[in-house]
Amino acid sequence: MKKSVFVSALVGLALGTFNLAAAPQGTKGVEDFDPLAFPGKVVDDVVVPVPSEVFSVLDKLGEPNWRAELRKADMPTTSDRTKLSLLFGYTVAEGFVAVQAEDKEAVKDLGRDVIDLAKSLGLSKSVLPHAQSILDAADKSNWSAIRKEFDQTQKTVRDTMEQMKDVDLSQCVSLGGWLRGTASVTSVVKKSFSADRAELLNQPMLVEHFVSKIEKMPASTRDHDVVKSIRKGLGSVLQQMEGAVDGFSKDAVSDIGKTCDSLLTEILSK
Amino acid sequence: MNSTLGKTVLVALVLSLASLVHATVDESHDFAMEAAVPFVAQGFIVREDYWNGEVKSGQKLMITHQLFKGNEYAFWLGTANENVALDMKVFDEKGQPVQIDAKADKFFMSVRVNPPKTGTYRIVFELKSKKEPSVLWALAYGYR
Numbered sequence: 001m002k003k004s005v006f007v008s009a010l011v012g013l014a015l016g017t018f019n020l021a022a023a024p025q026g027t028k029g030v031e032d033f034d035p036l037a038f039p040g041k042v043v044d045d046v047v048v049p050v051p052s053e054v055f056s057v058l059d060k061l062g063e064p065n066w067r068a069e070l071r072k073a074d075m076p077t078t079s080d081r082t083k084l085s086l087l088f089g090y091t092v093a094e095g096f097v098a099v100q101a102e103d104k105e106a107v108k109d110l111g112r113d114v115i116d117l118a119k120s121l122g123l124s125k126s127v128l129p130h131a132q133s134i135l136d137a138a139d140k141s142n143w144s145a146i147r148k149e150f151d152q153t154q155k156t157v158r159d160t161m162e163q164m165k166d167v168d169l170s171q172c173v174s175l176g177g178w179l180r181g182t183a184s185v186t187s188v189v190k191k192s193f194s195a196d197r198a199e200l201l202n203q204p205m206l207v208e209h210f211v212s213k214i215e216k217m218p219a220s221t222r223d224h225d226v227v228k229s230i231r232k233g234l235g236s237v238l239q240q241m242e243g244a245v246d247g248f249s250k251d252a253v254s255d256i257g258k259t260c261d262s263l264l265t266e267i268l269s270k
Numbered sequence: 271m272n273s274t275l276g277k278t279v280l281v282a283l284v285l286s287l288a289s290l291v292h293a294t295v296d297e298s299h300d301f302a303m304e305a306a307v308p309f310v311a312q313g314f315i316v317r318e319d320y321w322n323g324e325v326k327s328g329q330k331l332m333i334t335h336q337l338f339k340g341n342e343y344a345f346w347l348g349t350a351n352e353n354v355a356l357d358m359k360v361f362d363e364k365g366q367p368v369q370i371d372a373k374a375d376k377f378f379m380s381v382r383v384n385p386p387k388t389g390t391y392r393i394v395f396e397l398k399s400k401k402e403p404s405v406l407w408a409l410a411y412g413y414r
Contacts, residue, residue: 033359033361033365033366033367033392033394034365035332035361035365035392038330038332038394039330040329040330040331040332040394040396041325041329041330041331041332042331042332042333042334043321043323043331043332043333045321045333046334046335047317047319047320047321047335047411048319048336049317049336049338050317052315053338053341053413054338056315056340056341056413056414057338057339057340057341060340061340144315147315148315148316148318151317151318151319152318154318155318155319196339196340199339199387199388200338200339200340200388201388202387202388202389203336203388203389204390205334205336205389205390206336
């Protein structure tokens, strides 16, 4: 028994080594990689792309009117930490839209929203230096620095939440950001539809990741009204993504956009 | 008195060892960032989030990641351990390798990817140490 396990492991390792090392770089069709037969360890952590990763492709495919994508949203006053975390992610993602629009005043307003939300979450000490850097860089129209600071702000908040064992809140930050980023992408794609632009919505792995994280949240967070709506909405978004075998139709893009928008309305409700 | 002093020394030693381990984990990321330097000069934007950990020498690791067609990506793998052979490949959803331009140095390596499609990709890497049973690592990425 032990011997057969050892032999299997050895064969697996040999095949794995071959798979990893055999093909010359960039040579397609020479080797196949089967993730289901992967002989190593799978790292579960998922790094969620920031909205600007998708925005940069949209910029290459045309010249979206990013100013038209900016939303002036009034932050609801709440002490609900789940909602505050979703709002934090939303605000950072909105910050990326403002950077894309190169709108100095919008960046500053969002920088101030970041400070207010961090205070409400009890995280102002770790966030203030980043928020101040955002405001300073906005004065100098240093867009790349602002983009970096928004990314750092989100990471700092999520890391701090995780240190405080608030992993579910950290996920809510990512969720709020992803929903806002995806809503912007669908809006831009709808206005100037093409298969290449629509393909940017092919993100089923990320949606599955969020669904799985929600399912593992403590009941108090999982049963939160907004989180329940998000779980349901993600199910419908995933269906659209999985149904887009031959590419996304304009209707599918529109449906994903509507789902994200309605969830954002719920997050932003008073 | 002697016992108290002994305990104090022990605690100090444990704390300093713990901080040394933390410094080493951070160092792996520092090396990944060192690999990123020439890429940043070429316009790559470095993401602040990254993966890191400790792995048995020679054990393969796989990370699933979302890439967008139209961007160019660079992945930077760093380790703080000496005498480590690094290998990293990126595969598309069909299991085809898509990485180009792999470069390795003493403590880091980098690969580039021009995703042929928007979707899920798998980054497979391993770190083989000639001396240590386990290796600390960090993997960061950037895009342009």
